[in-house]
C-alpha cells in the first residue's frame with residue numbers, strides 16, 4: 303500500500319477549464335475566426351485531411367505544404383513523425399498545450415520529472431518537455447536511454463514525476479526494486495499507449511498517482527483525464543470532433559467515430575485533421591472535478607479496424623482477443639461482403655503447422671464477443687494483412 307495519500311491535481315486555467323457550453327463555443331469561434339477566418343458554423347463544410355493526405359501535400363509542397371503562417375525561421379524545431387509527416391514546433395512556450403493536462407495529473411513547479419518519450423527526430427519528447435517546463439518542472443530528458451541508466455538517474459536525481467508510457471514506468475519500478483535503488487515518483491502522466499485499469503492500480507500501489515492524456519504527433523494534446531479517471535476532458539484550446547465512420551457527420555454521444563482535431567496555433571494552424579483514431583464522446587454530465595469540457599471515452603481503436611456490420615460496430619481488437627485463446631490460429635482476417643443488401647461476415651483463418659481447429663467452437667466464441675454471427679473458413683492469410691477486409695461496395 304502507498305505510504306502517503308496520492309497527489310492531488312489542480313486546475314491550471316480555471317477561466318478556460320470552467321467555461322460553460324455557450325462560453326466555450328464563443329471562445330472556440332473567436333479562435334477559429336482569428337486563425338482560419340471562418341466560424342464554427344462553417345467548419346463542418348471544410349475538407350478533412352488524413353495523415354496520408356498531409357504527407358502527400360508536404361511532398362508536393364515541401365517542407366510543410368504551405369501551411370506555415372510565417373517563415374521557417376520563426377520555428378523552434380522541426381520533426382519527422384511516423385506516418386510520415388513533418389511537424390513544426392512553433393514559438394509558443396507550451397506549443398502542444400500540455401500544461402493543463404500535467405496540472406490535472408498533479409505535476410507542479412519544482413517537480414523533477416523523468417521524460418521517457420523519444421527526443422530523436424519525432425516530437426514526443428519535446429512535446430512533454432515543453433509542457434512540463436511551462437509549469438516550472440525540472441525535466442530529465444531520459445528519452446529512450448537504457449533502463450538501468452534511467453533507474454539510476456531517477457534515483458540519484460530524486461525524480462518525483464514521470465512522463466511517458468505506463469508500461470515503461472512499470473519496467474522502471476520493477477528494475478529499481480531488483481537493483482535495490484529507491485525511487486521517489488509521486489505522480490505520472492501516462493500517454494502514447496493504452497492504460498489498462500489493472501496496470502493503473504498496480505502503479506498506484508507504488509504510491510504514484512497515474513493519469514493519462516491523449517495526444518497525436520500532428521496535433522499535440524487533445525484530451526486529458528481528471529481525478530475521476532472516467533474519460534478524458536477535451537483540451538479547451540482546440541476543437542475535437544467525433545465523426546461517424548460511415549457518414550462523416552458528428553457522432554452522437556456514446557457512438558464511436560473518428561477523432562478529428564482543429565488547432566489554432568499562430569504558426570501552424572491545422573483544420574480538421576483526421577487522426578485515424580476511433581473514440582466516442584461520453585454523454586454530457588457535470589463532472590465532480592468542475593471541468594466543463596466534454597469527455598472522450600478513451601481510444602477505442604483505429605479507423606479501418608472498426609466497421610459497422612449488420613448495424614453493429616465490430617473491431618479487429620475484439621477478434622484478436624478471441625483468436626488469441628485458440629493457439630492453433632496463426633493468422634486471421636475477417637472478410638465482410640454484401641449481397642442482396644445483407645452484410646456477410648466470414649473469418650478466414652490460417653493454422654499453424656500441423657494444427658487442427660474446431661471451427662464451430664471458434665465461431666461461437668467470436669459471436670459471444672463480436673456480437674455478429676460469422677462463419678470460420680480455414681485458408682491462407684498473408685502476413686501483415688489487415689484484420690478486417692471490408693469488400694462491400696456501396697452504390
Ligand SMILES: [Zn+2]
Nearest residue numbers: 528589591593
Ligand atoms: Zn473531470
